[in-house]
Structures are given as structure tokens and as C-alpha cells.
């Protein structure tokens with residue numbers, strides 16, 4: 001008997017916002033192409049600084065904008081017949097000065113610049129966004145360091161990992177796991193608070209007690225605020241899975257911390273080390 005397809009095969013691309021790249025990776029005049037939720041898309045930034053996401057292929061005869069296309073002022077110019085399109089997808093001119101063909105409309109995708117990242121909306125029925133990822137101030141935090149992994153996975157798997165208490169002990173070897181606030185769902189937003197003890201990196205004392213608050217906005221954007229109360233250290237760890245082709249995701253992991261003001265709390269010897277160096281070290285250790 002033929003087995004039923006798994007839910008991930010049925011729904012490879014859940015509706016929601018997904019992180020495409022960091023905001024500062026897209027400079028004015030730049031075009032970046034991505035495979036996103038089974039589609040070829042581009043994002044570009046106009047010379048005036050506005051970011052836009054569109055299909056990668058020109059509606060005229062299908063040339064790929066990222067292969068020779070150029071940002072021209074507030075538009076993107078196709079490399080084949082030099083038609084230009086604005087950030088709404090409207091054709092503003094042809095390469096030979098003729099009347100713009102009425103059907104030459106470039107498909108655009110909803111885009112937001114949030115919290116240092118560029119997000120693009122995916123909706124299976126092509127509906128407009130029903131919710132937003134909120135602004136969260138990064139003031140007083142280090143820059144977010146990110147690393148990308150290409151995995152054979154699904155956004156649900158990497159996001160539900162944060163509430164999978166069972167694996168905390170056996171995979172991460174956390175102990176004394178407590179639920180400080182049960183997982184609560186409000187539309188696309190999931191919130192929960194946990195605490196546990198874990199091994200400290202070398203020089204950071206013995207076991208560390210950590211409290212973590214999970215904020216998940218849909219399946220594409222989540223982060224945990226981590227507090228190490230004894231040391232007065234706070235970090236944010238970001239998990240951004242982006243569905244690529246139905247079988248793979250690009251998993252962007254990010255980390256930022258608040259500058260460490262009192263390194264002597266961690267280890268008396270560290271009181272002599274400049275705070276900037278301790279902060280830099282803690283960020284790279286993923287404290």
C-alpha cells in the first residue's frame with residue numbers, strides 16, 4: 001500500500017515571513033538572487049535605498065535580472081531588452097523608447113526590513129501578509145553575528161526544536177529543566193519561558209543556570225532571550241529557517257549579546273581584562 005505523504009511534503013512552504021539576508025548585505029544598486037519557497041526571486045535596493053523583492057525572470061521574454069541586470073535609479077533594468085521596472089513592478093520604459101506593453105508587469109513580493117534583516121512573505125494562495133514580525137530594538141546589543149547552514153529539513157522542525165523539552169537533557173545535557181511559563185500561542189506568535197542548568201565554557205565557572213524566553217513569529221522568525229542571572233549576562237539567539245525547494249532549508253543562526261559590564265562576576269581574574277574583549281569572546285563562544 002502506498003504510504004501517505006508526510007505533512008512536510010504536503011506543506012513544504014508554510015505561509016509566513018522568512019529572512020532572506022541581513023539588511024546591510026543589500027547595498028544600494030545591488031541585486032541578490034535566491035531560490036525561496038520553490039520560486040526564483042531577486043531582491044534589489046534602489047539608488048535611493050528602497051529594497052524590493054520580485055520574480056527573478058522578466059515578464060517580457062524571461063531574462064534573469066541577476067544575470068546582467070542593473071539597478072537604474074529607482075528601477076531595475078532587464079539585461080535583455082533593457083526594460084525598466086519600478087519597485088511596484090510597473091514597467092517604466094523599454095530599451096528602445098517605445099510605448100510600454102500593458103502586460104509587462106513584474107511580479108513583486110511583500111518585503112520588510114526588520115531588526116537588521118530583510119524578510120519576504122510567502123503565501124500559498126498569494127494572499128497579502130496577515131501579520132507582521134514586530135520591531136525589537138537592538139540598541140544596547142552587539143551586532144548580530146550570523147552563520148548559514150543548508151540542511152535537508154523543514155522550517156517546522158527547526159522552530160519546534162525550541163519547545164522540544166525532551167531533547168534538552170539528552171542532546172544538550174541540560175539539567176534541572178523547569179517550565180517557568182507554559183508555551184502559549186496567539187495567532188502566529190508562540191511564547192514560552194524555560195530555565196535549565198548547563199555546562200559552562202572554560203573559565204566561566206561551574207554549571208550555569210540559564211533562563212530563556214522564546215519568541216516565535218510563524219515558522220520563519222524566532223529568537224530566544226537568554227539570561228544568565230548569576231553572571232548578569234544577556235544574549236539573543238536567532239533561528240531563521242528559509243524554505244528553499246521543498247526538501248532543503250537555509251538555516252541562518254544569529255547571536256548578539258549585551259556588553260558585559262562586570263566580567264569579575266564570571267571569574268575574578270577576568271576583572272582585569274578589558275570589557276570589550278570579554279564581550280567579543282562571549283559572543284564567539286555562544287554564551
Ligand code: FES
Pocket residue numbers: 058059060061062063078079080081082083
Ligand atoms: S526579456 Fe527583459 S526586457 Fe526583454
